[in-house]
Amino acid sequence: xxxxxxxxxxxxxxxxxxxxxxxxxxxxxxxxxxxxxxxxxxxxxxxxxxxxxxxxxxxxxxxxxxxxxxxxxxxxxxxxxxxxxxxxxxxxxxxxxxxxxxxxxxxxxxxxxxxxxxxxxxxxxxxxxxxxxxxxxxxxxxxxxxxxxxxxxxxxxxxxxxxxxxxxxxxxxxxxxxxxxxxxxxxxxxxxxxxxxxxxxxxxxxxxxxxxxxxxxxxxxxxxxxxxxxxxxxxxxxxxxxxxxxxxxxxxxxxxxxxxxxxxxxxxxxxxxxxxxxxxxxxxxxxxxxxxxxxxxxxxxxxxxxxxxxxxxxxxxxxxxxxxxxxxxxxxxxxxxxxxxxxxxxxxxxxxxxxxxxxxxx
Amino acid sequence: xxxxxxxxxxxxxxxxxxxxxxxxxxxxxxxxxxxxxxxxxxxxxxxxxxxxxxxxxxxxxxxxxxxxxxxxxxxxxxxxxxxxxxxxxxxxxxxxxxxxxxxxxxxxxxxxxxxxxxxxxxxxxxxxxxxxxxxxxxxxxxxxxxxxxxxxxxxxxxxxxxxxxxxxxxxxxxxxxxxxxxxxxxxxxxxxxxxxxxxxxxxxxxxxxxxxxxxxxxxxxxxxxxxxxxxxxxxxxxxxxxxxxxxxxxxxxxxx
Numbered sequence: 031x032x033x034x035x036x037x038x039x040x041x042x043x044x045x046x047x048x049x050x051x052x053x054x055x056x057x058x059x060x061x062x063x064x065x066x067x068x069x070x071x072x073x074x075x076x077x078x079x080x081x082x083x084x085x086x087x088x089x090x091x092x093x094x095x096x097x098x099x100x101x102x103x104x105x106x107x108x109x110x111x112x113x114x115x116x117x118x119x120x121x122x123x124x125x126x127x128x129x130x131x132x133x134x135x136x137x138x139x140x141x142x143x144x145x146x147x148x149x150x151x152x153x154x155x156x157x158x159x160x161x162x163x164x165x166x167x168x169x170x171x172x173x174x175x176x177x178x179x180x181x182x183x184x185x186x187x188x189x190x191x192x193x194x195x196x197x198x199x200x201x202x203x204x205x206x207x208x209x210x211x212x213x214x215x216x217x218x219x220x221x222x223x224x225x226x227x228x229x230x231x232x233x234x235x236x237x238x239x240x241x242x243x244x245x246x247x248x249x250x251x252x253x254x255x256x257x258x259x260x261x262x263x264x265x266x267x268x269x270x271x272x273x274x275x276x277x278x279x280x281x282x283x284x285x286x287x288x289x290x291x292x293x294x295x296x297x298x299x300x301x302x303x304x305x306x307x308x309x310x311x312x313x314x315x316x317x318x319x320x321x322x323x324x325x326x327x328x329x330x331x332x333x334x335x336x337x338x339x340x341x342x343x344x345x346x347x348x349x350x351x352x353x354x355x356x357x358x359x360x361x362x363x364x365x366x367x368x369x370x371x372x373x374x375x376x377x378x379x380x381x382x383x384x385x386x387x388x389x390x391x392x
Numbered sequence: 393x394x395x396x397x398x399x400x401x402x403x404x405x406x407x408x409x410x411x412x413x414x415x416x417x418x419x420x421x422x423x424x425x426x427x428x429x430x431x432x433x434x435x436x437x438x439x440x441x442x443x444x445x446x447x448x449x450x451x452x453x454x455x456x457x458x459x460x461x462x463x464x465x466x467x468x469x470x471x472x473x474x475x476x477x478x479x480x481x482x483x484x485x486x487x488x489x490x491x492x493x494x495x496x497x498x499x500x501x502x503x504x505x506x507x508x509x510x511x512x513x514x515x516x517x518x519x520x521x522x523x524x525x526x527x528x529x530x531x532x533x534x535x536x537x538x539x540x541x542x543x544x545x546x547x548x549x550x551x552x553x554x555x556x557x558x559x560x561x562x563x564x565x566x567x568x569x570x571x572x573x574x575x576x577x578x579x580x581x582x583x584x585x586x587x588x589x590x591x592x593x594x595x596x597x598x599x600x601x602x603x604x605x606x607x608x609x610x611x612x613x614x615x616x617x618x619x620x621x622x623x624x625x626x627x628x629x630x631x632x633x634x635x636x637x638x639x640x641x642x643x644x645x646x647x648x
Contacts, residue, residue, distance in 0.1 A: 100481040120484070130477045133474075136475050150395065151400075151479060153395060
């Protein structure tokens with residue numbers, strides 16, 4: 031859970047980009063209207079000027095969470111703050127740009143007309159609207175299609191217009207639901223670059239995806255969802271350096287080897303291969319290990335870098351363990367410790383929010 | 393808030409103005425008014441009245457069809473196509489959105505009625521129909537009536553499906569025109585339950601017959617200023633009530 035706060039005045043708590051505490055949302059389904067939980071008590075904070083990713087399977091609760099933030103669906107319980115204000119407050123939504131999943135717009139309008147309409151809804155001055163519309167269409171590479179009716183646009187073009195409308199009023203918080211969906215490889219690259227540039231400009235971005243590389247390429251921190259619960263949180267800024275898996279035909283006898291491999295797992299190689307596999311935490315240690323092997327004449331059979339990044343963390347969080355020997359995945363039982371720490375986090379955030387609310391009223 | 397209502401209304405107007413259904417209905421309306429000039433010679437001595445009666449009825453009928461065809465699915469379409477999410481994710485209240493949708497449709501109606509009225513006046517020049525100020529009042533009353541029906545359609549569209557909205561709007565239009573008769577029937581029937589039921593129908597539905605001055609206008613009977621004022625206030629009260637209810641219901645709607 032992110033608890034970082036941006037820089038601010040001494041002694042004053044700086045507002046988070048978005049703060050969610052104990053969010054619960056269920057939908058009525060079927061003839062009898064039975065409630066099906068979509069989000070079951072999640073809490074997290076999106077720090078200012080960061081990119082936070084919501085990662086999860088289809089149906090994990092990502093879109094519901096984003097819609098709850100924007101007051102499009104009403105939570106059963108929990109509290110949501112956008113930029114220091116309650117999410118029901120329209121002044122908060124004035125500072126948010128939203129891109130829905132597979133966006134669809136009024137197809138009888140041209141891209142410029144659509145942005146003018148949205149500009150009016152954002153209370154943008156009439157003189158500023160056409161200039162800003164062209165500017166954001168240029169940012170997403172659609173300036174030449176400003177006068178084309180939206181009904182003639184492809185899915186990828188609509189996605190770009192969706193991004194343009196989200197950026198139109200220069201919002202402080204961007205909420206993007208599957209922003210890469212429908213884009214070709216070049217488009218994905220352009221959007222990634224654009225979002226990176228927005229982060230550099232201090233924008234706060236909350237984006238959802240079920241595509242691990244998309245999130246990995248953009249996010250600073252990832253909240254992993256499974257069946258409406260937070261399965262884990264992964265900080266991509268920490269431990270992002272690669273580790274190495276080295277296959278040797280024996281271990282050097284030098285006493286420094288123990289330090290080089292301290293805490294790292296050691297196992298027999300998979301299949302019919304000989305030797306021993308060791309994990310090395312970083313490149314300097316790898317260099318020392320290889321030098322020791324050369325000194326002692328130990329053959330290095332293979333060296334493989336392992337990023338061990340988000341995908342592994344995601345699989346671990348979902349309770350799916352990757353078996354390195356055969357490449358199969360198996361599910362493990364839920365971790366009672368992480369469940370307990372999650373509950374404690376919810377309680378802590380709720381207390382923090384209610385304290386802030388009382389402070390505000392005073 | 394008014395800025396948002398204005399923006400949604402203009403966009404709704406643009407949507408309906410670019411909708412084929414709207415042109416189809418408008419074309420039929422114009423055709424009917426024009427055809428009354430062709431058919432009127434069949435009614436010897438009453439050609440003017442035929443043209444006036446058919447023309448004024450066509451105004452209301454085709455205005456009603458616009459409300460039913462366009463208005464009943466207006467909000468649903470935005471929810472189904474999810475165009476509504478990017479609108480309501482902005483600092484726009486749901487009440488403003490509903491009010492904007494209503495105003496946009498009423499603006500469409502007004503434009504359509506104005507075009508039909510112009511054609512009606514042109515047809516009157518080539519037929520024995522005698523133009524007088526009463527026709528302008530009839531046009532105004534038709535507009536008031538359709539504005540109330542549109543508000544009812546908007547309320548129904550926040551509650552039920554587009555098809556049911558269309559059916560119920562047509563039913564409301566029909567019952568609204570006979571609610572006064574139903575009340576009178578209940579009083580004559582002598583049955584307490586029937587009387588109470590008819591009284592309820594009369595109270596919960598707008599009395600649309602109050603806006604029907606076509607007969608009076610065609611026969612050259614005067615329409616009092618009090619009737620005009622009362623009809624305006626009556627329509628405004630119903631519109632306000634129906635839109636308040638629509639806003640309150642729509643504010644609680646889940647946009648999944």
